[in-house]
Amino acid sequence: MLDFKKNDIMKNLKKYIVYSMLIGSLASCDDELDLKPISEETAASAYATGPQIQAALTGVYESFQSSDYYIWDRVIYQDVRSDNYYAGGDNPEIFQFDRVEVTPTNSRVYGMWGNVYNAISKANVVLENAPLVEERITEEEREHIMGQAYFLRAYHYFTLVKNFGGVPLYLEFINSPDPSVTRLPRASQDEVYAQILADLEEAVIRLPDDYGDDASENKARATKGAANALLAKVYAQMPTPDYAEVVAHADAVINSSAGYSLLSNYAELFSGNNYNNSESILEIQFLGGDEGNWAPQMHLPPSISGDSWRKFVTPSVDLVDAFDAEGDQIRKNATILFENVTWIDEYWGNSPNSSVPFAYKWKNASAWASADNEYLLRLADIMLLKAEALNVLGQTAQAEQIVNTIRDRAELDPLTQEQTSSQSAMRDAILKERRLELAQEAKRWDDLIRYDRAIEVMNNVDDVDLSTGQSVNYNVTEKDLLLPIPQDEIDRNPNLEQNPGY
Template identity: 30%
Template sequence: MKILNKIALGLVFAVGFASCESLDVEPTGFYSDDNFYKTVEDAEASLLYAYDALTLVSYAPINFYLNELASDNCNVKSDEGSDAQEFVNWEVTSQNELLTQYYRCAYIAVNRANAVIENVEGRGFEESEERRLLGEAYFLRAYNHFNVVRAFGIAPLQTSLIDKMDETTSSLPENMQEVYAFLIDDLTKAVNYLEVNRVTGRADKVAAQALLADVYLFAASAKESGVPKYDALTESVDNLYAKAAEYAGYVLNDQSEYAHDSNLQNIYDVDKADGPEHIFILSMDRSGTAEGDYSKLSKYFIPWIAGGTIYLKNTDDSFSPTHDGWSVFQTTNKLISSYEANDKRRTDLFVSEIYDEENNLSGSVSDGTIPYEFTRKYIDTEFSGDKTSTRPYLIRYSEVQLIYAEATANASGLEQYNQIRNRAGVSELDDLSGLSAEEFRSLVVEERQREFAYEGDRLWDLRRKNIVQEKVTEAAGLSPEQVAFYPIPQREIDLNPNIN
């Protein structure tokens, strides 16, 4: 009998290599196959527990250490811990604690999704409810495995619920073909099972289509660019791009719930998480009682400025309050210089001046009061101490537009590319004459940096295009595999002899 530990929503625990939840905790109650999953409400609670793993403080914030610090987007404050410094300096080892936490929590999230998959199918629920529950669980299992693949390359595929210690020694997949076949299969099931059903913090059919398009795009560009291990993919590069375009096209053309938001400010309004752009966004709110339910994400990006509350000038000349921060993620000149002078993503979404409550200028980058220009993407004017509703933007409609543009590299893709640039207030590209598909795709990747700066995606782009060392000088001298994949944490290797 499978014994499930009652934690938070009272469900499944992960053990061994996939655990940062202790087996030594005295459970407050038990659920088993005999007394749980009897109702749709039970299964729904289990599914919410799987979603809750995405907000773990050792998971969601750490993605920014992996993805932004190791890229050309930002540096880290000088007195941040040595583990963070390793990402900036490209000296990450298998002993890095941040990396270990990320790895473990990704597998906790996978395991919670597996609990839903194994216990819902065939339970006798109404078919529509079963398909919805399973579809979301398959999406989550694929989403978290995709995080692992992009971070570590070939790592264990956790295909079933782990609830015994002797089940924690999964072997590595044979190659990337096995890995991507698994991801594609899970997401195809999710697409087939789910309907379009917008709920903030939850995934639906459109989210599954968007993620599947992203998986195909990553595979296509990684294989095309000669990223290590991707030569094992049996599908041709052209076919992989075509599949990315196909699933991105479903999002762009076959639904009306999500859309391009012409107002740039709306996208980053914490009280508009249900805006048309947000296909998949975490459910975190300042009213939460524990970190993870509420967010401290804004603290990482905002500089520390003595005095606490500061005020930012808005595009309409009004002023908005925010707390000061921890100065962790510090904007590079490379990122700032990638924008044209009149790009709204530069003029409207980066802060170089701060004001007091009387609307008087109190500091700026030019006078040294502010150590760096910081992003406005994570600002909550209704903050309560350190508690905010700022949250990671996991899948945006604009990302699907640029996936489609990159995958098609044709006039139809150019239209999507230009819509992004038009919103930013910069010049559009008239046509593709004189540009090869490869050259246009490079332009799209450059646009992605400007559009998704500080949204936790930059390193993945550099890796799949095999341009880490071209863009990040600190990565010079490393081997192709060292720039393509982080090392699997040593602690996990020690726990699982099948990882080598």
């Protein structure tokens, strides 16, 4: 990274990480936290040189690798909470997501809030200090560092606003315990989206298309392509979408000099041997061993994981039926693996040795230390978003071409005349295509919200609990479209208002 070896950066990070943990997430710290011993002079001297501010930036990226939310819970928030996967396992708080009955005291929601605000706090440190650094830094390096920090702050606020609606906007590093500074009220949803767009526009200006020839570096760090991809997603997801902007930013990715292109073989995306490929725009990087990914161990079957306990994130009957109805064996086999198990599964078999499907997009458990990366942004997602926007803009034929390109890779026939006969039919076809293409990649709940289909879809899922023989009534209402603000945060910050219905 900017001519510094990773090991050197990690050494420089030690003091930084301790420091950032002390001041980390103001939204999750104790009211009595005393910040006075950490003086402004200490903060300034910690980031006086290029290597030091680069180490601080590395600390922002580290939040992807250390946060339970980004490692694993985002799949729970998006796929388990939707019609794609069941909770599996034995965790009552994950069962809440499965049944769409999340409570304000759910510790996974509290942990996610704190993890994400901690990452925002670290990004603010970089944005405030990078302009002041004078030693051992070029102007190009400074611009790249700031561009990445703007991107990362935007990414994290996008995570928050999608899940909670309006949230407090902390745009400066907090070095005061004054409640007027630390206990901000919720900004409106529109205000948060406006800030995300502003940060991403700053990122696009400053970021390069690539950092050279090292693919692992180009996919590990935010680039102009990543910023444009996120802009496309933001313009599509915001309460009043701007579909012309979705197309413009998707085209900026598709036509980028970074050379993004679909892999010819869908399965190679998830084999564990082809990360940082041409289709990838941004990935969470895991090296294995001490820097490994523990999430695959939670999903994979005993034949791969080497253990015998019931696994989490079980593909749903509805998802398997969707693959089968489409005859989509290529993406199904890359996404799901069936195996006989000794435990009882309430949706797939209420007797031992039933065949149960497993989440399979990560293939290597490696004893809690997998080197499997996680895609945050990849080209097929952005292409389908462009198709979605083109269809809304009345360019259904062009949207059809894009969807058929995605289908062709999966060796599926082109969309039928019935599927493309109207904007409404095409819209449904695109939503289905996204489901099959992006299952287990933490996209489904966002898609259902964006299509205004979450309540309809979830209340029409035909799940039967085999342990009781009764149909499952998800009973999703308007309240459930957003998560509750964590109760612990409301207790600490009386200026926070709970979402309606909780």
